[in-house]
Amino acid sequence: MAAPVSLDLLKERFFELIEFVKSKLDVEVNADTNLLPNITSQPSHQIAAEAVTRRELIAKLVSTLIGTTASIGLTYFLVKFLTNALDPTHKEKQKARERAENMLKKLGVKDVKLSDYELCIAANLVDPLSMTVSWDDIGGLEDTVEQIQDTVIFPFRRRDLFPHSNLVQAPKGVLLYGPPGCGKTMIAKATAKAAGARFINLQISSLVDKWYGESQKRAEAVFSLALKLQPSIIFIDEIDSFLRSRTGNDHEATLMIKTQFMSFWDGLITDPSCQVMIMGATNRPQDVDAAILRRMPCTFKIGMPGRLQRAGIISLIMEGEQVEENIDFYKLGDLTEGFSGSDLKEACRMAALNRVHSYVSEARRTYGENYCDQVATDMRQINLQDLEFGINKIRISKQTMTDSVSNIQLD
Numbered sequence: 584m585a586a587p588v589s590l591d592l593l594k595e596r597f598f599e600l601i602e603f604v605k606s607k608l609d610v611e612v613n614a615d616t617n618l619l620p621n622i623t624s625q626p627s628h629q630i631a632a633e634a635v636t637r638r639e640l641i642a643k644l645v646s647t648l649i650g651t652t653a654s655i656g657l658t659y660f661l662v663k664f665l666t667n668a669l670d671p672t673h674k675e676k677q678k679a680r681e682r683a684e685n686m687l688k689k690l691g692v693k694d695v696k697l698s699d700y701e702l703c704i705a706a707n708l709v710d711p712l713s714m715t716v717s718w719d720d721i722g723g724l725e726d727t728v729e730q731i732q733d734t735v736i737f738p739f740r741r742r743d744l745f746p747h748s749n750l751v752q753a754p755k756g757v758l759l760y761g762p763p764g765c766g767k768t769m770i771a772k773a774t775a776k777a778a779g780a781r782f783i784n785l786q787i788s789s790l791v792d793k794w795y796g797e798s799q800k801r802a803e804a805v806f807s808l809a810l811k812l813q814p815s816i817i818f819i820d821e822i823d824s825f826l827r828s829r830t831g832n833d834h835e836a837t838l839m840i841k842t843q844f845m846s847f848w849d850g851l852i853t854d855p856s857c858q859v860m861i862m863g864a865t866n867r868p869q870d871v872d873a874a875i876l877r878r879m880p881c882t883f884k885i886g887m888p889g890r891l892q893r894a895g896i897i898s899l900i901m902e903g904e905q906v907e908e909n910i911d912f913y914k915l916g917d918l919t920e921g922f923s924g925s926d927l928k929e930a931c932r933m934a935a936l937n938r939v940h941s942y943v944s945e946a947r948r949t950y951g952e953n954y955c956d957q958v959a960t961d962m963r964q965i966n967l968q969d970l971e972f973g974i975n976k977i978r979i980s981k982q983t984m985t986d987s988v989s990n991i992q993l994d
């Protein structure tokens with residue numbers, strides 16, 4: 584893509600050029616006139632004719648110059664206009680650029696010059712203020728969290744302790760795998776926060792561009808941006824869909840992006856001083872390209888929570904809510920067999936809403952349709968029945984989902 588040139592700058596240069604040529608012309612004409620009295624060997628009408636021809640020549644040259652400059656400028660703007668008009672994603676790109684500039688301000692990034700491609704990728708940066716997840720918010724995964732702290736975060740933050748070791752290095756690739764909704768994204772964000780790293784939540788759609796060669800440039804920009812903003816973590820959710828095993832049916836452009844991605848990744852691996860890490864998450868590790876898996880030597884399984892883990896997650900989610908004191912979370916752990924972390928969160932949300940719903944029903948009965956204006960001072964706490972209600976709701980909706988999936992498969 585051509586470097587952006589502002590209209591004002593172009594105008595300024597154009598007028599400068601005209602001024603320059605005009606001044607040259609004045610000098611030439613004055614020189615001609617000054618010469619006239621000294622030239623005695625030529626008849627005066629011949630000298631005058633020569634001066635006129637010379638002036639005409641210069642005038643022609645100037646007009647050609649102006650014409651050429653104007654047509655180059657016009658062609659540039661026409662091509663730019665047509666390219667933008669033909670590109671349906673132009674507005675999106677513009678918005679992404681604006682978003683990225685705002686985000687960089689929030690991140691306090693100054694004096695870092697980013698290319699157009701890097702700005703496009705910078706739209707994937709996560710606002711540090713929205714990264715509220717910390718280790719304390721993750722329930723039931725204490726062992727995994729401890730391993731990540733020791734093997735990933737510690738060497739990432741304290742490279743200085745292992746300057747000559749080839750064996751103890753912060754991994755440049757980490758894979759989190761396991762069923763959906765079990766906390767992989769939470770762990771990735773908490774890792775970035777604990778590592779004091781910038782978090783690029785790479786949306787694969789931001790790499791896709793219909794123009795030939797553009798996608799490769801964006802793939803390169805992912806790495807150059809991460810290096811400019813290091814320490815940084817590039818997070819790729821559902822990495823299997825982007826970097827899946829290569830087959831003969833792959834489109835040539837897709838293959839090129841993957842190959843390029845891997846070669847830039849190798850660049851990170853061979854540079855011991857860089858603080859950039861790629862973290863991938865997948866529900867289908869078996870679909871990830873073997874060459875990619877090799878670049879992610881550090882893998883963590885984030886499985887479905889067991890009974891005790893579920894009890895821990897529910898009690899963590901309910902922390903800070905108005906809950907009755909005598910709730911038996913172990914019992915809730917028993918009742919939630921087959922629930923993921925996100926199912927548990929949803930069940931707790933349903934429980935909290937059930938409490939509001941029963942309050943509203945009661946208030947409507949007492950105060951009529953103006954119940955909304957009555958002050959809520961006597962809302963009861965969330966109790967076991969609310970939680971059982973929420974769990975039941977989620978179980979039914981999970982069952983309905985499973986049934987409809989198996990019906991689709993039968994059809």
Ligand SMILES: Nc1ncnc2c1ncn2[C@@H]1O[C@H](COP(=O)(O)OP(=O)(O)OP(=O)(O)O)[C@@H](O)[C@H]1O
Nearest residue numbers: 720721722763764765766767768769896924925928
């Ligand atoms: N271990 C956990 N502790 C507390 N909350 C959890 C846990 N696991 C999941 N959750 C809840 O579920 C939500 C979804 O979790 P998350 O996005 O991290 O799952 P995921 O494994 O990345 O899912 P997916 O594979 O669908 O992207 C979280 O926002 C959180 O509310």
